[in-house]
Amino acid sequence: MTGTPRDRARVQTMQDITRIGRQHLATDGAAALSLRAVARDLGVVSSAVYRYVKSRDELLTLLLIDGYDELGDEVERAVAAASAEDFRIRFLVLGRAVRTWALREPATYALLFGSPVPGYQAPGEQTTGPGTRVIRALIGLWEQAWAAGQIVVPGGAPVPPTVAADVTRIREEFGLSGPDDLLARAILAWAALFGCISFEVFDQYGPDTFSDVEALFDYQLAVLADTVGLVGAG
Amino acid sequence: MTGTPRDRARVQTMQDITRIGRQHLATDGAAALSLRAVARDLGVVSSAVYRYVKSRDELLTLLLIDGYDELGDEVERAVAAASAEDFRIRFLVLGRAVRTWALREPATYALLFGSPVPGYQAPGEQTTGPGTRVIRALIGLWEQAWAAGQIVVPGGAPVPPTVAADVTRIREEFGLSGPDDLLARAILAWAALFGCISFEVFDQYGPDTFSDVEALFDYQLAVLADTVGLVGAG
DNA sequence: CTGATTTAGAGAGCACTGCTCTCCCTTCTG
DNA sequence: CAGAAGGGAGAGCAGTGCTCTCTAAATCAG
Numbered sequence: 001m002t003g004t005p006r007d008r009a010r011v012q013t014m015q016d017i018t019r020i021g022r023q024h025l026a027t028d029g030a031a032a033l034s035l036r037a038v039a040r041d042l043g044v045v046s047s048a049v050y051r052y053v054k055s056r057d058e059l060l061t062l063l064l065i066d067g068y069d070e071l072g073d074e075v076e077r078a079v080a081a082a083s084a085e086d087f088r089i090r091f092l093v094l095g096r097a098v099r100t101w102a103l104r105e106p107a108t109y110a111l112l113f114g115s116p117v118p119g120y121q122a123p124g125e126q127t128t129g130p131g132t133r134v135i136r137a138l139i140g141l142w143e144q145a146w147a148a149g150q151i152v153v154p155g156g157a158p159v160p161p162t163v164a165a166d167v168t169r170i171r172e173e174f175g176l177s178g179p180d181d182l183l184a185r186a187i188l189a190w191a192a193l194f195g196c197i198s199f200e201v202f203d204q205y206g207p208d209t210f211s212d213v214e215a216l217f218d219y220q221l222a223v224l225a226d227t228v229g230l231v232g233a234g
Numbered sequence: 235m236t237g238t239p240r241d242r243a244r245v246q247t248m249q250d251i252t253r254i255g256r257q258h259l260a261t262d263g264a265a266a267l268s269l270r271a272v273a274r275d276l277g278v279v280s281s282a283v284y285r286y287v288k289s290r291d292e293l294l295t296l297l298l299i300d301g302y303d304e305l306g307d308e309v310e311r312a313v314a315a316a317s318a319e320d321f322r323i324r325f326l327v328l329g330r331a332v333r334t335w336a337l338r339e340p341a342t343y344a345l346l347f348g349s350p351v352p353g354y355q356a357p358g359e360q361t362t363g364p365g366t367r368v369i370r371a372l373i374g375l376w377e378q379a380w381a382a383g384q385i386v387v388p389g390g391a392p393v394p395p396t397v398a399a400d401v402t403r404i405r406e407e408f409g410l411s412g413p414d415d416l417l418a419r420a421i422l423a424w425a426a427l428f429g430c431i432s433f434e435v436f437d438q439y440g441p442d443t444f445s446d447v448e449a450l451f452d453y454q455l456a457v458l459a460d461t462v463g464l465v466g467a468g
Numbered sequence: 469c470t471g472a473t474t475t476a477g478a479g480a481g482c483a484c485t486g487c488t489c490t491c492c493c494t495t496c497t498g
Numbered sequence: 499c500a501g502a503a504g505g506g507a508g509a510g511c512a513g514t515g516c517t518c519t520c521t522a523a524a525t526c527a528g
């Protein structure tokens with residue numbers, strides 16, 4: 001192994017802290033995340049944890065990055081495994097992957113996509129990388145679908161000039177080729193996708209409103225695919 | 235006035251507690267809401283507040299209902315003021331009203347539609363009434379639009395059988411007349427609307443991505459109206 | 469190998485939190 | 499007018515984040 005025993009012990013302890021933190025996050029939620037409780041589970045006095053983590057907020061940042069990475073891994077793996085040439089199917093797979101992860105890790109999902117934790121500001125330099133993996137996957141998917149001719153831009157509401165300007169900037173920034181209508185609708189689909197998942201995870205539909213939320217979600221993904229004009233292959 | 239001076243003083247104190255609570259909610263967020271701080275601002279010792287509010291959670295419930303009511307009032311007022319016979323316009327007005335309120339009261343919005351506060355379970359019997367006013371307004375709007383012939387149900391993704399069954403139940407429960415496709419898409423539009431607003435309020439788009447978020451939102455509303463087939467008058 | 473330095477943990481302590489309890493004075497009620 | 503109820507004060511308990519000092523162990527430099 002690399003480094004001194006002390007170095008390795010430090011890495012191990014950091015992993016333990018993250019793991020215990022994730023457990024507490026899952027069972028008690030972000031706002032109830034307590035450094036002292038983590039210390040207890042670690043079998044150590046509370047002040048000792050501060051040798052590894054500067055503050056409770058830094059632990060939150062750790063868990064934030066951890067969550068983004070896990071979600072990113074799962075989504076990328078799912079999309080890669082969807083061998084289909086049909087990008088409509090790939091979109092469904094992507095959406096399902098996000099939903100599945102969100103339902104399995106609701107507290108982490110809440111940390112990433114729910115209300116910001118009061119008084120906590122995520123450090124952009126550490127979180128923007130892993131935090132954009134899902135939208136990057138979505139963008140990549142739409143770009144490929146467009147290139148493959150699997151998107152027919154629907155008519156309807158015109159893109160306002162200021163939005164068109166922003167979209168143009170985004171197109172250049174990411175090297176995309178789709179028209180304004182597609183990109184603007186893709187942004188809506190992105191927000192709508194997380195809206196649907198948040199409604200489910202945060203119980204906004206109300207209790208016992210839907211007997212088969214999975215089917216509802218699949219249908220919503222299909223309608224969103226329609227909305228961006230993602231017809232798929234054949 | 236009604237009741238004894240003591241009764242009136244109690245009502246006044248309750249209002250003060252709610253008002254101060256809302257201030258703290260706005261400045262510090264839900265998880266940082268502290269009964270002791272409210273007591274300080276009220277000029278009273280902390281234990282005295284427990285004569286009025288059983289627990290911190292009950293104060294949260296108070297603020298939850300308060301928020302639902304304020305949002306419901308604004309949305310209903312805005313829709314009522316939109317005298318137009320054009321239900322597409324009324325939909326835009328409704329969406330804008332929700333967004334405007336959400337941006338003005340982000341902490342309350344987070345309390346209502348963001349991650350649930352850990353360990354806090356909203357008492358359904360008190361919150362379901364005011365909590366459903368926005369969706370009721372939406373449902374009413376779509377029903378009237380359908381009756382007025384301003385909705386053409388678009389083709390596209392078929393409604394899965396289980397979803398159709400749930401939708402049928404909802405239709406009967408609310409006395410609606412629209413077809414399955416419309417109702418199912420309306421549910422998507424509902425979730426998508428809050429998804430767009432949450433993205434904006436919770437800063438999920440990333441910093442400086444859009445120069446004119448208002449225009450983006452208006453466009454998103456228009457696309458959502460398209461998605462449910464709400465063509466409007468003329 | 470030895471001495472200096474860095475590191476990890478322990479423990480005390482401060483200010484804060486939610487919440488409960490008792491005590492006491494005021495106010496309402498029969 | 500006497501008893502009951504209401505509302506505030508204050509102490510206290512257990513928990514929190516975080517800082518400080520002290521000690522012992524591990525690492526590094528010569």
